[in-house]
Amino acid sequence: MRLNVDLLVQYSVLLVVTPGLMDLRGDVYGAMGYRLTKALHLGLTQPRFRTRYNLVNIATAYVVSTVASIILCVIGYTLSLLSRLGSPDPLSLLFLALLSTIIVFIVLTPITTMAIIHLFNRGRDPSSFVAAIVTGIGDFATPFVLITTAYLHGAFPWVVKLLVVALLTSICIILAIYVSRSGGLKDLVENLYSSIIASTGSSMGGFILASRVSFISENPELLGVIPAFNAVIGASMGYLGSVLNIDIHIGYENH
Known part of the structure; x- marks a missing residue:
């Protein structure tokens, strides 16, 4: 814990970026799970992993994650300049955010997708699982x-960092074009807007913490309590929103 606190004191901007990235995981993968659950209930796709629908859905999640992560880095670095918070150089900050984003993407995407399909095939509603697993794994994996x-x-x-950032950004552009041509642009734009708004709000909350970094240094237990509280709220609201949206689409609310 002491090492983590020392790092956050040195790079206080991480206190700004991390809450936004944690919120982003719930926004992106919660929406991804909701879209798949809705499509399965409406018969728009087969309950299998390797389908065209899942490919577009996963590509949408990657694009939203990447674009929103870049925006959070811009916000975080700008705030660090204005408030004189400790921060790595812009390339390193982008490298850190995008690398953590792709690692969490690789972990969460197959778990979320396959779990939803498995539960659906067994006749169970995946809604409650999606919110819990995305929040739990995402809120652990992101800061770690x-x-x-x-x-x-x-x-x-710096050359390696530049190549990684360029590669992940190029993949994002290619997948955005693919999603657009596959008819998924509306879902992508809606998810992107909501994710940027929500994650930016979380980052502004992180900015308040970063502005009081000496207090955090003296009370490091807050670094564990705050994410846990955020996870509980996120899981509860994510479950409520997912169930309501799915019920609206399949007409259960009329019964």
Whole structure:
């Protein structure tokens, strides 16, 4: 815990970016799970992993995650300049955010998708599972991966960081074109707008913490309590929203 606090004191901007990225996981993968659950209930796709619908759905999640992560980095770095918060250089901050985003994407995407399909095939409603698993895994993996890569980023030369950022951004552009041509642009734009708004709000909350970094240093237990509280609220509201949206689409609210 002490090492983590020292790192956050050195790079206070991580206190701004991390809450936004944690919120982003719930926004992106909760929406991804909701879209798949709705499509399964409406018969728009088959309950199998390798379907065209899942490919478009997963591509949408990647694009939203990448674009929103870049925007959070811009917001975080701008706030760090205005408030004189400790921050790595812009390229390193982008590298940290995008690398943590792709790692969490690789972990959460198959777990969320396959779990929903498995539960649906067994005749169970995946809605409650989606909110819990996305919030639980996402809120653990995001700060863990981000802080771990922050410790190690100095070992990577700037050329490697630039190549990683360029590669992940290029993949994002290619997948955005694919989603658009596949008819999924509306879902992408809606998810992107909502994710940016929600994650930016969380980052502004993180900015308040970053502005009181000396207090955090003296009370490091807050670093555990605040994410846990956020996870409980996120899981509850995510479940409520998912159930209501699915019920509206399949007409259960009229019964």
